Amino acid sequence: MRKNLKEARQRAGMTQQENKIQTGLRVPEPQYERLVAIAKRMGVSVNALILMLVDIGLNQIEYQQEE
Numbered sequence: 912m913r914k915n916l917k918e919a920r921q922r923a924g925m926t927q928q929e930n931k932i933q934t935g936l937r938v939p940e941p942q943y944e945r946l947v948a949i950a951k952r953m954g955v956s957v958n959a960l961i962l963m964l965v966d967i968g969l970n971q972i973e974y975q976q977e978e
Contacts, residue, residue, distance in 0.1 A: 936961070 950960040
């Protein structure tokens, strides 16, 4: 499981040395339940999954702006 977490952090662009900002993200319960289920299947934390999804979304937005 540690390997999955390390890979998830790398995919999300996270390193151990980065400064992090803590935020209180409000997520509707149905979406949170989906996040929990997906994170369990992937063997990562919900936080790591959210960071991966944020990174995917940011990359997509930046890619679209380049077109």
